[in-house]
Amino acid sequence: MAIEGFVALYIFMLAAFTGFEVISRVPVILHTPLMSGSNFVHGIVVVGAMVVLGHAETAAEQVVGFIAVVLAAGNAVGGYVVTERMLEMFKSKDEKKKGAQE
Amino acid sequence: MNFIVQTSYLLAAVLFILGLKAMSSPKTARRGIVWAGVGMVLATLVTFVHPAVHGVTNYTLIIIAIAVSGVLAWWSGRRVAMTGMPQMVALYNGMGGGAAAAIAAVEMLRALRTLPEDLQTQAQALAESAGLSLAAAEAALLAEGAEPASIATALGGDVAILGILGALIGTVAFSGSLVAWAKLDGRMQRNRLVPGQQFVNVAVFALAVLFGVMTYFTDSLAVVVAFFAFGLLFGVFMAVPIGGADMPVVISLFNALTGLAVGFEGYVLGNPAMIIAGTVVGAAGTLLTQLMAKAMNRSLANVLFSGFGAAPQSSAEGPEGEMKDVSPEDAGYMLAYAERVVIVPGYGMAVAQAQHKIWELVELLQDKGVEVKFAIHPVAGRMPGHMNVLLAEAGVPYDMIFDMEDINEEFATTDVAVVIGANDVVNPAAEEEPDSPIYGMPILKVKDAENVLVIKRGRGAGFSGVENKLFFADNTRMVFGDGQKVAAGMVQAVKNL
Numbered sequence: 066m067a068i069e070g071f072v073a074l075y076i077f078m079l080a081a082f083t084g085f086e087v088i089s090r091v092p093v094i095l096h097t098p099l100m101s102g103s104n105f106v107h108g109i110v111v112v113g114a115m116v117v118l119g120h121a122e123t124a125a126e127q128v129v130g131f132i133a134v135v136l137a138a139g140n141a142v143g144g145y146v147v148t149e150r151m152l153e154m155f156k157s158k159d160e161k162k163k164g165a166q167e
Numbered sequence: 168m169n170f171i172v173q174t175s176y177l178l179a180a181v182l183f184i185l186g187l188k189a190m191s192s193p194k195t196a197r198r199g200i201v202w203a204g205v206g207m208v209l210a211t212l213v214t215f216v217h218p219a220v221h222g223v224t225n226y227t228l229i230i231i232a233i234a235v236s237g238v239l240a241w242w243s244g245r246r247v248a249m250t251g252m253p254q255m256v257a258l259y260n261g262m263g264g265g266a267a268a269a270i271a272a273v274e275m276l277r278a279l280r281t282l283p284e285d286l287q288t289q290a291q292a293l294a295e296s297a298g299l300s301l302a303a304a305e306a307a308l309l310a311e312g313a314e315p316a317s318i319a320t321a322l323g324g325d326v327a328i329l330g331i332l333g334a335l336i337g338t339v340a341f342s343g344s345l346v347a348w349a350k351l352d353g354r355m356q357r358n359r360l361v362p363g364q365q366f367v368n369v370a371v372f373a374l375a376v377l378f379g380v381m382t383y384f385t386d387s388l389a390v391v392v393a394f395f396a397f398g399l400l401f402g403v404f405m406a407v408p409i410g411g412a413d414m415p416v417v418i419s420l421f422n423a424l425t426g427l428a429v430g431f432e433g434y435v436l437g438n439p440a441m442i443i444a445g446t447v448v449g450a451a452g453t454l455l456t457q458l459m460a461k462a463m464n465r466s467l468a469n470v471l472f473s474g475f476g477a478a479p480q481s482s483a484e485g486p487e488g489e490m491k492d493v494s495p496e497d498a499g500y501m502l503a504y505a506e507r508v509v510i511v512p513g514y515g516m517a518v519a520q521a522q523h524k525i526w527e528l529v530e531l532l533q534d535k536g537v538e539v540k541f542a543i544h545p546v547a548g549r550m551p552g553h554m555n556v557l558l559a560e561a562g563v564p565y566d567m568i569f570d571m572e573d574i575n576e577e578f579a580t581t582d583v584a585v586v587i588g589a590n591d592v593v594n595p596a597a598e599e600e601p602d603s604p605i606y607g608m609p610i611l612k613v614k615d616a617e618n619v620l621v622i623k624r625g626r627g628a629g630f631s632g633v634e635n636k637l638f639f640a641d642n643t644r645m646v647f648g649d650g651q652k653v654a655a656g657m658v659q660a661v662k663n664l
Contacts, residue, residue, distance in 0.1 A: 070325055073434055073442065080430070080443045083184055084450025091191040096455065096552035101256050102190045103451050104422050106183045106203055108259075109444040110266045110429045112176075112214045113436050115229050117273040119220025126276050127228060133269035134232035136341075139240040140263035141211075145204055146244030147255050151556055152190075152197045 098151040105148050108141030175213035176440035182206030183444045187451065193565075210440055249557060250517040253549040254351035257418045260425050261344025267428035268337030268395065271330045274435055275382070275391050278321035282386050316386045326435050331379045333431030335398050339375075340424040342402030347418050350406075351549060357407065364408050365472070371401045405471070413470045415550040416459045420467070423452025459551050490626065490638050492645040495656025498620050501644075502532055503661045505582035505618075508539045509574065511611055512554045513547050515588015515624060519650030522561040525587065528654055529563070531661045541567055542574045544592035544611050575612050584616035586637075588623070588650055594635045605633055619643040622653045 091099055114137040118130030182202045189199030211233075214220065220229075240259065247255050294304040309315060319327040349355035361367050378394035385391065409417050426448025433441025460467045493501075502508055510529070516522060529539045541563065547554045558568060578584060586593055593613040596603040613619055614637055621638055623645060637643060646653050 076439065076442050077430065077446050080446035081450040083443075084447040084452075085454055087184065087187045087191060087447065088451040088454050095191060095193060095196060096458075097252070097550045097556050098196060098552070099187070099190050100419055100422060100452070100455060100550065101252070102187060102200055102203065103426065103448045103455075104256050104260045104263070105200070105207070106187060106444050107263050107422075107426045107429045107448045108207060109179070109183070109210060109441055110263050110270070110432070111207075111233075112210050112217075113270045113429070113432055113438055113441050114266050115211070115214045115233075116217055116219050116436055116438070117270050118229050118232070119214075119217065119222070119225050120277075121222075121225055121273065123276070123280065126273050126280075127225070129269050129272045129276065130225075131228050131232050133266045133273065134229055135236040136262040136269060137266035138233045138236035140259050140266060141207055141240075142237040143240035143244045143255065143259035143262070145200065145207070146241055147247070147252055147259070148200045149197075149204075150244070150249075151252065152200055 098148060101144065101148040101151055105141065105144030108137065108144050111137035111141045113137070169216075169218055172213050172217055173439075175209050176438070179206035179210035180440050180443040182209075184447060187447065248520075249560065250520070251352070252556075253415065253418065253553065254348045256550075257344045257348040257351065257414075257421070260418070260422045261341045261348065264337040264340030264344060264421065264425040264428055266337075267425065267432045268334045268341060268398070270432045271334035271337065271435065272391075272395060274322065274330055275318055275334075276388075278318045279386065279388055279391070282316045282318075282321050317384045318386070318391075319383050322435070327383050329431040330435040331382055331394075333428040333435065334395065335375060335379050336424050336431070337428035338395055338398030339402040339405065340421045340428060342399045343406040344402075344418070344421045344425075346403055346406035347409075347414055347421065351414055358410070360404065360407055364404065368401070368404045368408075371397060371404055375401045409471070415546060415548075415553075416456060416467070416470050418550070419452060419456040419459055420471075423449050423456055426450075426452055455551075459546065490645045491643070492647055493620075495646055495648065495653045496660040498622075498644070498646050498653070499528075499657035499660025500664070501618065501620065502528075502537065502583055502585070502657065503535055503664050505537055507577075507581050508532065508537055508583050508585065509542050509578065509581045509613075509616065510539065510585045510587065511542045511544070511547075511589050511593060511613060512558070512587050513544075513589025513592060514549060514553075515590075515622075516650050517548055517553065517557055517588070519588065519624070521587060521650030521654050522557045522563075524651050524654035524658060526558075526561040526563055528658045528661065529567075531658060535661070535664075539567065540569055540574065540577075542569055542571065542611055544571050544589070545609075547589055547592050571609060571611055578612045578615040581616040583618045583620060584613045586613055586619065586621045586623075587654075590623075590635055591633060593637055594633060595637055596633060596635070599636075603633060613637065614640060614642075617642065620646055622646045622648070622650055624649060 114133035118134050121127045121130045183206050186199040186203030189195040189202060244255060290301055290305040290308055293308060294301050322330060375397035378390060378397055381390050382394045406417065426445045430442050430445030430449055433445055456467065460470055532539050541558060543554045545551060555568060591605055593611050594605060595614050597605045597608045597610045600606060619642055621643060638645060
């Protein structure tokens with residue numbers, strides 16, 4: 066179940082570099098959608114919330130676990146909706162205009 | 168974890184990274200969110216067969232929670248106007264931070280529940296085999312180096328440390344984001360909750376850390392509860408003094424913090440998808456936060472601790488002179504006879520939803536042979552790129568939109584600069600008055616233009632509460648009114664020529 070300490074450190078390090086790489090060449094025009102997009106991505110917390118509610122044994126654990134799932138699902142769903150709405154601006158009818166931006 | 172779950176989590180992590188990558192280019196951005204969405208659905212569905220999940224009640228609770236919260240979030244996200252996006256991002260982000268903290272809370276509750284059993288079982292076994300009393304057996308075990316019962320012994324030292332860190336970061340991001348949301352949504356105006364806010368903040372932070380350390384060594388629920396309470400309190404206290412103009416930077420910071428918290432709790436649960444996605448967001452968000460702070464020429468520390476925009480400015484040293492206003496029609500004629508026009512949009516344009524009318528005006532001006540450009544300040548609006556999103560929505564092509572660095576030298580050769588709903592980002596005080604709270608922030612050099620038109624709803628100060636000398640300058644004309652109505656008036660005037 067647990068990931069061995071040093072392997073976890075490698076994962077943390079590589080993921081951090083990936084994060085820096087991904088955002089390092091972003092045009093300003095995409096900053097807001099990207100912020101919203103990364104907000105959606107940490108909505109993955111929903112799987113952790115499901116697991117802790119799923120292995121809850123006492124009423125107290127169930128209550129806190131339920132709160133966790135509610136909050137996490139809101140993060141994931143809401144994050145997706147607002148990001149998608151922002152990105153609708155980049156419809157293909159602008160494709161020819163985008164050429165100038167590149 | 169079984170093979171199917173592991174494989175799906177791996178696939179989800181890959182889809183998240185590819186999705187974020189795609190989101191960093193306008194061409195592929197829309198594809199990006201879909202990929203990330205597919206990853207999320209896959210990870211969520213497969214978690215239903217996660218070996219740790221059991222019990223009919225728990226399954227029911229999970230489904231209810233996801234359904235209710237999902238519908239509410241979907242509805243609120245659909246309903247919100249484009250101008251309200253920043254605070255919605257803050258709100259959803261805060262929920263993610265709260266979820267990470269709640270995960271840590273459940274794991275700590277479990278640890279506390281199993282704790283007494285560990286040492287007790289050993290002591291009981293020893294008592295029976297060696298014929299000691301229970302208390303004596305327990306004392307003997309402790310003397311032998313068995314550790315006293317604590318969250319650390321139950322979870323393991325490394326898991327406990329990351330779990331506590333994640334909980335602290337998550338609670339702060341949760342309550343802080345809620346304050347940011349309330350401020351941007353106009354539900355909260357206060358900048359101080361208690362006298363001597365700065366010192367109180369330091370004290371509350373110290374207490375939160377202290378209780379975090381105590382949580383590591385404790386077997387008492389009260390300590391854990393106090394730890395979470397101080398974390399929540401610090402998030403509120405930290406966000407309250409921050410002025411509205413700095414909110415985008417702070418929301419971005421909380422976004423990065425939530426990512427980090429999710430990554431840490433992923434380690435607690437042994438969940439690689441959470442570790443990877445959370446850490447990627449933590450790093451990307453940190454970089455974005457730095458870019459934003461740099462755009463304002465301020466260090467992050469300055470944003471967080473200066474309480475900029477908190478104190479209302481004394482109007483005693485307000486600019487001299489008076490504002491000269493013109494009608495929208497006159498403003499329209501002025502533009503029609505200009506050769507070079509630069510438009511500077513700000514948050515006011517977003518509030519008035521004036522971007523479509525402005526684009527209509529620009530198209531008319533272009534037909535008349537006027538050269539029009541848009542100038543975007545890095546922190547115009549409430550988030551970086553806020554204005555770009557609105558202009559793109561109205562159909563303005565990219566090649567007409569320029570960043571501050573690219574256009575600042577051109578104001579000197581501009582006939583008319585039109586400022587619509589922007590204030591602080593064109594305030595000359597940032598360059599000229601060392602004691603101004605916005606001193607040092609790079610600004611758009613609008614004042615260099617031959618004529619300046621400022622479209623503004625009323626005569627009040629800007630978002631940071633600072634008076635703007637530009638409005639009183641000789642070459643400035645104010646056009647008071649709602650941005651959309653003013654733009655419509657200008658369109659009419661140009662059409663009639």
